[in-house]
Amino acid sequence: MNCIIVDDEPLARAEMKALINEVSSAKILGSFSNAWTALDFLKSNKVDLIFLDIEMPMVTGLDFATQLSGSTLVIFTTAYPQYALKSYELDAIDYLLKPIDKGRLDKAIKKAETYQSLLSGNPEKNTLEGNTADFLLIKSDRRFHRIKFENMRFIEGLKDYVVIHLAGQKLITAMNLKTFHQKIPQDIFLRVSKSYVVNKNYIESFDHHTIYLGTNELPIGEVYKKDFFTIYSGGSISPEI
Numbered sequence: 001m002n003c004i005i006v007d008d009e010p011l012a013r014a015e016m017k018a019l020i021n022e023v024s025s026a027k028i029l030g031s032f033s034n035a036w037t038a039l040d041f042l043k044s045n046k047v048d049l050i051f052l053d054i055e056m057p058m059v060t061g062l063d064f065a066t067q068l069s070g071s072t073l074v075i076f077t078t079a080y081p082q083y084a085l086k087s088y089e090l091d092a093i094d095y096l097l098k099p100i101d102k103g104r105l106d107k108a109i110k111k112a113e114t115y116q117s118l119l120s121g122n123p124e125k126n127t128l129e130g131n132t133a134d135f136l137l138i139k140s141d142r143r144f145h146r147i148k149f150e151n152m153r154f155i156e157g158l159k160d161y162v163v164i165h166l167a168g169q170k171l172i173t174a175m176n177l178k179t180f181h182q183k184i185p186q187d188i189f190l191r192v193s194k195s196y197v198v199n200k201n202y203i204e205s206f207d208h209h210t211i212y213l214g215t216n217e218l219p220i221g222e223v224y225k226k227d228f229f230t231i232y233s234g235g236s237i238s239p240e241i
Contacts, residue, residue, distance in 0.1 A: 001024075001025075001026045001109075001112070001113055002026070002027050002046060002049070003020070003026045003048060003050065003051065004028070004030050004031065004032065004049075004050055004051070005017060005020075005028065005030075005031040005032070005050075005051045006031070006032045006033075006035065006038045006050060006051070006052045006056075006061065006064070007052075007053035007056070007077065008033050008034060008055075008056045012053065012077075012098070013033070015100075016031075016051055017031060019100060019102055019105050020051070020109070023102055023109065024106070024109045026049065026109060029045060029047060034056060034058060034059065035056065035058070035059035035063070035064040036058070036059065038050070038064070039067065042072070047072055048071075048072065048073060048112075049072070049073045049074070049075065049093075049109075049112050049116070050068070050072060050074050050075070051075050051077055052064065052074050052075065052077065053076075053077050053078060054076055054077075054083050054087070055078060061078070062083065062086060065087075065090045065092070066090065070159045070160060073093045073112050073116065074087075074090070074091075075093050075094045075095075075096060075108050076094070076095045077096045077100060078095075078097065079098040081097060083095075085193070085219050085221060088193060088194070088195050088196075088219050089193070089195065089221070091157065091159050093108065093111055094111060094112070096108060114170070115158065118163065118172045119158075119172070123161050123172040123173060123174055124174045125140060125141065126138055126139070126140045126171065126174065127139050127173060127174070128175060128180070128183065131183050133185075134149060134150075135149060136183070136184070138171065138173060147164065149184060149185060149199075150201075151166050152165070152166060152189075153165045153167065153198075153216075154196060154197060154202070154213060154218060155177065155180060155189070155196070155198075156177075157177030157194070157195045157196070158172070160174060160176065161173065161174055161175065162175050162177055162180045165216070177191075177194075177195065177196075177197060180197075181197050188200060190227075190232065191224055191227075192218060192220050192221065192224050193219050193220060193221035194221055195219075196218045198211055198213070198218055200232055203232070206220070208220070208225075208239070208240075226239045
């Protein structure tokens with residue numbers, strides 16, 4: 001996996017490079033102090049993953065991310081937790097708070113490697129062919145696969161695709177999350193952010209910002225918060241802190 005680091009702080013770039021080399025075999029093609037030089041580099045180099053700071057002069061990491069091609073994955077790195085939800089709305093793979101924990105970085109890189117593998121497997125060939133009251137039919141390599149709703153833990157929007165998270169397995173198909181959500185039971189699957197739909201039967205706990213499903217943490221978007229608290233708690237819990 002080819003990656004670059006974009007951060008306006010020289011020490012932060014050096015620390016990130018050292019951490020990446022310690023936990024991963026990812027190839028670091030370069031590090032950049034601003035978005036402009038990084039964009040120039042991307043014009044002539046294939047980059048799979050960008051470690052991207054948010055608070056940068058001239059062009060922020062959030063603005064930079066909107067200019068990236070669909071094949072480039074992003075892990076945001078920042079000292080500011082308030083940007084977390086916005087980063088997921090930009091289809092970021094992960095969001096790491098500085099000082100960056102080595103274990104969290106390792107987890108984020110492994111997630112990026114998994115998604116790169118899924119995206120490189122020609123997900124356009126995986127198509128949603130139909131649905132019943134109990135399952136979806138997804139066609140892949142000339143075969144139809146039956147995916148039971150009860151086995152779908154959550155669905156993630158990733159650029160122009162959706163990733164269906166099952167127990168121990170992920171399936172990807174070319175479709176936006178809004179269209180996909182319309183084809184599954186609305187009373188079971190709740191839209192909780194721009195990037196996530198969750199099967200309410202798998203929710204283990206939640207707070208006013210995050211839903212927890214085992215090792216998975218799904219952000220709750222402000223636009224969807226009121227509906228989630230109304231539906232899931234029957235209105236007994238206020239969406240406001």
